[in-house]
Amino acid sequence: xxxxxxxxxxxxxxxxxxxxxxxxxxxxxxxxxxxxxxxxxxxxxxxxxxxxxxxxxxxxxxxxxxxxxxxxxxxxxxxxxxxxxxxxxxxxxxxxxxxxxxxxxxxxxxxxxxxxxxxxxxxxxxxxxxxxxxxxxxxxxxxxxxxxxxxxxxxxxxxxxxxxxxxxxxxxxxxx
Amino acid sequence: xxxxxxxxxxxxxxxxxxxxxxxxxxxxxxxxxxxxxxxxxxxxxxxxxxxxxxxxxxxxxxxxxxxxxxxxxxxxxxxxxxxxxxxxxxxxxxxxxxxxxxxxxxxxxxxxxxxxxxxxxxxxxxxxxxxxxxxxxxxxx
Numbered sequence: 280x281x282x283x284x285x286x287x288x289x290x291x292x293x294x295x296x297x298x299x300x301x302x303x304x305x306x307x308x309x310x311x312x313x314x315x316x317x318x319x320x321x322x323x324x325x326x327x328x329x330x331x332x333x334x335x336x337x338x339x340x341x342x343x344x345x346x347x348x349x350x351x352x353x354x355x356x357x358x359x360x361x362x363x364x365x366x367x368x369x370x371x372x373x374x375x376x377x378x379x380x381x382x383x384x385x386x387x388x389x390x391x392x393x394x395x396x397x398x399x400x401x402x403x404x405x406x407x408x409x410x411x412x413x414x415x416x417x418x419x420x421x422x423x424x425x426x427x428x429x430x431x432x433x434x435x436x437x438x439x440x441x442x443x444x445x446x447x448x449x450x451x452x453x454x455x
Numbered sequence: 456x457x458x459x460x461x462x463x464x465x466x467x468x469x470x471x472x473x474x475x476x477x478x479x480x481x482x483x484x485x486x487x488x489x490x491x492x493x494x495x496x497x498x499x500x501x502x503x504x505x506x507x508x509x510x511x512x513x514x515x516x517x518x519x520x521x522x523x524x525x526x527x528x529x530x531x532x533x534x535x536x537x538x539x540x541x542x543x544x545x546x547x548x549x550x551x552x553x554x555x556x557x558x559x560x561x562x563x564x565x566x567x568x569x570x571x572x573x574x575x576x577x578x579x580x581x582x583x584x585x586x587x588x589x590x591x592x593x594x595x596x
Binding site: 301302304305306308309312313315316317318319320321322323324327333334336337338341342345346348349428431432435436439 | 471474475478479481482483484485486487489490493498499500501502503507508511512514515580583584587588590591592594595
């Protein structure tokens with residue numbers, strides 16, 4: 280079922296066009312990395328603020344609220360570009376365990392957001408009133424840094440897995 | 456003639472591990488610079504001035520730059536003649552030097568002056584994005 284979906288997805292018009300152009304794919308990959316550089320950096324800054332190692336003079340509320348929209352825009356850019364790259368070789372990704380590990384880590388990041396939303400990210404004013412940073416905020420920051428670092432590592436790892444040519448439905452490697 | 460093996464090729468893990476450091480360092484370097492640029496454009500943290508933010512994150516920009524200046528040359532030395540003749544790598548190095556020079560001159564002065572400097576911020580963002588593009592295209596040219 281999932282295998283049929285990825286086979287269908289990569290044969291759609293846009294995925295085929297993406298695969299066959301030499302420059303569109305690296306341009307999308309560049310935008311994916313620009314998103315990681317500019318907006319992943321903002322995630323790091325937010326977490327480093329919670330750990331008290333940057334922007335100590337700025338209220339946590341200013342950092343979290345002041346960067347929220349940019350981080351959402353950046354995440355959208357990264358996800359759209361990521362999905363486009365996935366579409367172009369969806370069947371190869373299906374057999375790539377780094378890809379599945381990356382998706383699992385993104386699932387954990389969604390759980391992280393749910394778990395810490397009310398106590399940390401939607402509650403910065405209380406963090407600012409506290410004389411020392413509460414442990415739960417520091418825990419959220421450390422976990423966030425570890426999870427996102429893991430996502431970046433798995434993303435790089437995807438490119439190192441050789442596709443199982445004998446299993447591939449379409450001989451995409453011929454037109455790569 | 457004795458042919459030495461390149462120590463950076465002694466394990467297949469070295470290159471991908473260096474690449475991961477390069478990506479995380481990039482997020483620190485470019486992310487902290489972009490934060491100030493976004494503020495200059497009026498898109499982030501209106502309660503602080505660009506100069507305050509630049510001062511806040513400077514140390515982390517330097518950490519990111521140090522990671523890049525260590526991991527980058529090691530990636531290069533793992534296969535230096537391939538990179539040397541790669542047009543995207545050459546463009547990337549030129550753009551990187553330009554982005555650094557811009558950052559420590561025009562960019563720094565615009566932040567210190569306190570004027571909005573939207574053009575400077577956009578130029579900075581575009582320069583760093585073009586360095587990233589140069590890096591990606593190394594594998595495609």
